[in-house]
Amino acid sequence: MTGGVLNRYLMREGAASWLAVTGVLLAIMLSTRFIRFLSMAAAGELPRQLLLKVVGLSALHYLLILIPVSLLLGVMLALGRLYRDQEISAMTACGVGLGGLYRPFIGLALALAGLTALLSFQIGPWSGRIVDQLVKDSRRLVQFAPFEPGAFKDLGDGRATFYTQSMSGDAGELENIFVRVDDPEYSGVITAHAGEQAIDSESGERKITLTDGQRYVGTPGRADYEIMRFKRFGMRVQPPDVLYVAGKHKLATTSALLASGEPEDLAELHWRISAPIAVLILVLLAVPLSHASPRSGRYGKIVLGILVYLVYSNLLALGQVGIADGKIPSALGLWWVHAIFLALALALIAQRAGWFARRRAS
Structure with a gap:
């Protein structure tokens, strides 16, 4: 019964510290990402209504990176407080050994390793592809424009040609417009003295309204054209459909990486496998690294833990590059x-x- 109470107490301390560290690190990383997406939204490359969605999906990818280091620091912070308050000394006096300290943290690490594996193999690449697709699609919709001042612009493989003499600063108002449409359902020419356009931020469709113009309908080469004058004439222009292709190995599905024999894909696959394994190894390191005397303070070994993680992660990164290069x-x-x-x-x-002391003594 006492062991169960102790396990729950240590588990609660470790989980609370892990959540706090994860929240702080995630807020720092998302703030930098948010600034980047905010600048894209300000430049008109990303619709504002997609901003929070893109940042939220990015958080799933960052969790994959943060769980190993946050667990290491969380366990070290929790045990550092217990060492400072001499609770570890009291546990040791009651017969709690090193295995008793490890048991609840190993359980926490197994749960987080499962979550990390899910993020690494499925959720992380999926969220990365969604973010990449949203950003690319938004840029395509924003950059697609049938009108350029003083220039004829063909759209739809030459089935339509647009021209405007001038545009307002926000590209909403047009002057002296010419539109030629060559389509099986409709073929003709439209001219107008003025007009305006509005863009649907989600679909990219442009609604164009022309005023005080003429519409010429007929077959090229024949003189029987139909001429109609109008006060207002509306038309819609759909952006071209583009097949999305993920251009990064880290965005590929795990099944695609398994089926590929390319060194870059194998390197990415090994990195994904490494993420949950690192969680388990780092929690094994956290318990002995957090050992400190009551006088050394709660944060005495945190710098050492960060240093160990940096060496670990850098070696993994170097190894990934070595696999990709075939070395x-x-x-x-x-x-x-x-x-x-x-x-x-x-x-x-x-x-x-x-064990080493007993070995030397024997």
Whole structure:
């Protein structure tokens, strides 16, 4: 019963610290991303109503990066407080060993490793593709424009030609417009002294309203044209459909990476496998790294934990580049990096358990 209470207490402390660290780091990373998307929205490259959606989808990708380091720092912060308040000393006096400290944190790490695997193999690439598609599609819709001042512009493989002499600063008002349409359903020419256009931010459709103009309907080469004068004439112009193709390996589906034999795809696959493994290895490192005397303070070992994580993540990044360049065999992958830090974790655990001291004494 006492063990269950202790496990729940340690689990609660570790989870609370992990949530706090994750929230702070996620807010920092999203703020930089939000500034970038905000500048795109201000420049007219991204509709404002999509801003929060794009940032929210980006958060799913950032969680994949943050869970390993936030778990390491969260466990170290939780145990640092327990060491500072001498609660660990009290637990040790009651017979709680190193295994008793590990048990709740291993449970937390297994749950987060499962979440990380889901983010790494499915949710992360999916959200990245959605964000990439939204940004590219928004840029396409904004950049698509049938009118350019003083220039004839063909759209629809030459089925329509648009011309305007001048446009207002916000491109909403037009002057001296010429439109030629060559379509099986309708063929003719439209001229107007003035007009205006409005853009649907979601579909990219442009609604064009012309005023004080003439409409010529007929077959080229024949003289029997029908001429109609109008006060107002409306037309809609749809943007061209574009097939979206993800141009980055990190956005590819996991099944596509498994089916590919390209070194870049194999490197991305090994990185995705590394994410949940890193969660488990870092929690093994967190417990011995957080050991401190009550006088050293709660944050005494945090710098050491950050340093260990930076070395770990940089070696994984270097290994990924090595696989992509063909310098590291795909069979070896990034397992050598995990082996190094697993060996370090086991050595620190053995030191904390007194195995080296007993070995020297014997």
